[in-house]
Amino acid sequence: EAQVTQNPRYLITVTGKKLTVTCSQNMNHEYMSWYRQDPGLGLRQIYYSMNVEVTDKGDVPEGYKVSRKEKRNFPLILESPSPNQTSLYFCASRQQGYTEAFFGQGTRLTVV
Amino acid sequence: GDSVTQMEGPVTLSEEAFLTINCTYTATGYPSLFWYVQYPGEGLQLLLKATKADDKGSNKGFEATYRKETTSFHLEKGSVQVSDSAVYFCALPPLRGGYNKLIFGAGTRLAVHP
Numbered sequence: 001e002a003q004v005t006q007n008p009r010y011l012i013t014v015t016g017k018k019l020t021v022t023c024s025q026n027m028n029h030e031y032m033s034w035y036r037q038d039p040g041l042g043l044r045q046i047y048y049s050m051n052v053e054v055t056d057k058g059d060v061p062e063g064y065k066v067s068r069k070e071k072r073n074f075p076l077i078l079e080s081p082s083p084n085q086t087s088l089y090f091c092a093s094r095q096q097g098y099t100e101a102f103f104g105q106g107t108r109l110t111v112v
Numbered sequence: 113g114d115s116v117t118q119m120e121g122p123v124t125l126s127e128e129a130f131l132t133i134n135c136t137y138t139a140t141g142y143p144s145l146f147w148y149v150q151y152p153g154e155g156l157q158l159l160l161k162a163t164k165a166d167d168k169g170s171n172k173g174f175e176a177t178y179r180k181e182t183t184s185f186h187l188e189k190g191s192v193q194v195s196d197s198a199v200y201f202c203a204l205p206p207l208r209g210g211y212n213k214l215i216f217g218a219g220t221r222l223a224v225h226p
Contacts, residue, residue, distance in 0.1 A: 102158070
């Protein structure tokens with residue numbers, strides 16, 4: 001089954017404790033992205049990757065890091081989480097071109 | 113720049129009512145247009161898409177037609193069910209330099225009651 005898998009689904013952490021949210025896709029897509037979804041602000045792109053070792057900032061990259069060492073994986077790293085990073089996070093992947101994106105189930109992160 | 117405007121919600125309907133959610137966009141010539149649906153507690157799923165002007169996308173009883181002359185892609189369903197309660201997003205790929213992301217509307221929350 002074609003899918004994007006994120007883990008964990010729910011995470012509560014404390015300010016400053018480094019965390020990683022994993023994302024994996026099994027569709028051999030070139031493009032992968034991370035979004036955050038906040039009430040009243042919609043979906044905002046954090047980082048994206050166009051292929052292995054090729055990443056770039058999206059609209060709200062501050063406080064986040066990513067890596068793309070393998071085509072299927074695109075982890076999101078919060079080196080020092082802060083409460084303003086409490087949000088619902090989605091990973092997505094797409095084929096090259098003007099194609100639709102496939103989304104993971106989401107990770108609800110709470111930073112206290 | 114590229115943008116998508118959706119009607120504000122929430123939209124509240126009775127079961128079996130007719131649904132329209134308006135979506136307009138800023139420019140002409142987009143290669144694709146999409147509607148996504150987000151059910152409570154879940155990620156976004158592609159509901160339907162259209163890949164050229166006058167193309168009609170359809171799925172699960174929902175329809176949307178790519179109207180180039182009015183730059184619109186309105187979502188419709190003839191008879192909604194309680195299970196259609198969700199947030200609906202209109203989306204498109206930017207015309208220039210757009211491989212990195214889709215442009216999403218703000219989302220329209222639909223609540224259907226029995």
